Amino acid sequence: MADILVVDDMELMRDSLEAILSRSGHKVIACEDAVIALDRLKTTSFDLIITDLKMPKMDGIAFMDRVRSINAEVPVIMMTAHASVSTAVEAMRKGALDYIQKPFDADEIILLVDRSLEHKRIVRENEAYKTDARDWQKGRTLIGSGPVMQSVMTKVRQVAPTSATVLIRGECGTGKEMIARAIHSLSPRTSKPMLCVNCAALSSSLLESELFGHEKGAFTGADSIRKGRFELADGGTLLLDEISEMDMQLQSKLLRVLQEREFERVGSSITRPVNVRILATTNRDLESWVAENKFREDLFYRLNVVPITIPPLRERGREDISLLCDYFLGRIAQREGRRLQVVSESALDLLAAYNWPGNVRELENLMERVAILSEQDVISPDLIRNWLDTGSIENDQECAGIEVRQIRPLAELEREAIEHTLEKFDGHRQKTAEALGIGIRTLGLKLKKWADEGMPVGQ
Numbered sequence: 001m002a003d004i005l006v007v008d009d010m011e012l013m014r015d016s017l018e019a020i021l022s023r024s025g026h027k028v029i030a031c032e033d034a035v036i037a038l039d040r041l042k043t044t045s046f047d048l049i050i051t052d053l054k055m056p057k058m059d060g061i062a063f064m065d066r067v068r069s070i071n072a073e074v075p076v077i078m079m080t081a082h083a084s085v086s087t088a089v090e091a092m093r094k095g096a097l098d099y100i101q102k103p104f105d106a107d108e109i110i111l112l113v114d115r116s117l118e119h120k121r122i123v124r125e126n127e128a129y130k131t132d133a134r135d136w137q138k139g140r141t142l143i144g145s146g147p148v149m150q151s152v153m154t155k156v157r158q159v160a161p162t163s164a165t166v167l168i169r170g171e172c173g174t175g176k177e178m179i180a181r182a183i184h185s186l187s188p189r190t191s192k193p194m195l196c197v198n199c200a201a202l203s204s205s206l207l208e209s210e211l212f213g214h215e216k217g218a219f220t221g222a223d224s225i226r227k228g229r230f231e232l233a234d235g236g237t238l239l240l241d242e243i244s245e246m247d248m249q250l251q252s253k254l255l256r257v258l259q260e261r262e263f264e265r266v267g268s269s270i271t272r273p274v275n276v277r278i279l280a281t282t283n284r285d286l287e288s289w290v291a292e293n294k295f296r297e298d299l300f301y302r303l304n305v306v307p308i309t310i311p312p313l314r315e316r317g318r319e320d321i322s323l324l325c326d327y328f329l330g331r332i333a334q335r336e337g338r339r340l341q342v343v344s345e346s347a348l349d350l351l352a353a354y355n356w357p358g359n360v361r362e363l364e365n366l367m368e369r370v371a372i373l374s375e376q377d378v379i380s381p382d383l384i385r386n387w388l389d390t391g392s393i394e395n396d397q398e399c400a401g402i403e404v405r406q407i408r409p410l411a412e413l414e415r416e417a418i419e420h421t422l423e424k425f426d427g428h429r430q431k432t433a434e435a436l437g438i439g440i441r442t443l444g445l446k447l448k449k450w451a452d453e454g455m456p457v458g459q
Contacts, residue, residue, distance in 0.1 A: 218267025
């Protein structure tokens with residue numbers, strides 16, 4: 001879900017767009033002219049702007065110029081009833097991400113909005129990679145003082161300057177994507193893009209289009225040419241997240257790209273060369289999957305050139321947990337402009353005894369939750385105990401005499417965390433979702449569910 005600003009002097013068009021986009025889960029604010037919209041932009045941040053070209057008081061081109069002085073990063077879609085090549089060129093030159101000709105149907109605008117939001121996500125992702133690159137040069141990205149993590153860091157530094165394919169293995173939440181970012185950041189490709197594709201999140205047909213792109217008319221809904229991640233990442237790095245979930249037929253196409261360094265878009269017979277470094281992650285035992293014919297053996301060996309295994313958090317020890325807590329709390333304090341909090345020794349004892357089924361990601365989310373919901377400078381066991389699964393605490397009786405209380409229902413804790421976080425960010429859903437470590441669409445669905453049940457949150 002995204003916050004979208006619609007600007008059009010025609011009431012029917014505003015109402016129509018608001019209805020279409022709201023049904024897709026987006027929050028829409030509609031303005032009748034650019035002057036009103038500019039006033040709104042001074043107090044409200046938006047993920048996307050959709051504006052008409054021809055409007056009284058100020059046209060769409062002039063409006064875009066003013067938008068750039070307020071927020072240079074927000075993508076803009078230009079609507080026009082008189083589209084031409086010159087119109088499109090002028091709109092793009094002034095900063096529009098895309099344009100659409102009126103009249104259009106609901107599917108067209110939804111597709112264009114989704115593509116624009118995805119573009120914004122990729123831009124943010126690349127900015128994050130650049131930040132990680134700077135952090136790596138200062139030795140700050142990977143955290144761990146134990147021998148296992150030191151071994152991982154050594155291997156990262158050895159493989160990063162090469163073009164070798166790397167298979168990063170580990171349980172969910174151990175930081176496999178962070179390792180991939182570190183490899184890219186330390187490589188000669190760091191000035192080029194690093195893109196990520198979650199192989200588990202898309203159907204086989206969508207994943208094929210996402211990877212290789214498609215030609216116009218290649219399938220139903222393919223209304224325009226689209227470049228795939230291989231083309232977009234040319235010269236850089238492509239991370240195939242959870243590679244084990246890729247369909248067997250698509251695995252064979254990926255194998256060809258790895259072998260021949262070339263591919264074809266879906267619906268095209270033109271072969272295109274590509275120079276992309278492949279990194280892949282998995283939480284599966286791929287050797288077993290190969291034995292069970294769930295994963296191609298030849299692809300496994302192509303990917304497993306340099307294997308890196310990330311240890312689960314429960315095997316990293318108390319010192320690593322302490323370092324990670326300090327890092328996450330420090331980052332939160334800097335981001336939110338609030339005082340630095342620290343974890344007490346007794347709370348660290350509790351955290352060290354916990355089994356961490358969600359690994360580092362679970363610890364990060366816990367620190368975010370504690371920092372948001374607590375006003376105390378020192379984090380005590382009482383603040384974190386209710387958020388830990390008592391069945392995952394080891395050596396409970398030996399944990400510094402800590403008594404684990406009856407935990408509250410997870411749904412109740414979830415509602416409380418979301419309610420407090422929404423309140424902290426004055427109802428801004430994007431910031432709330434980022435602080436809680438969940439997707440904005442997931443947040444929107446939860447809020448809608450509670451509203452339908454007569455228990456609205458943040459309203």
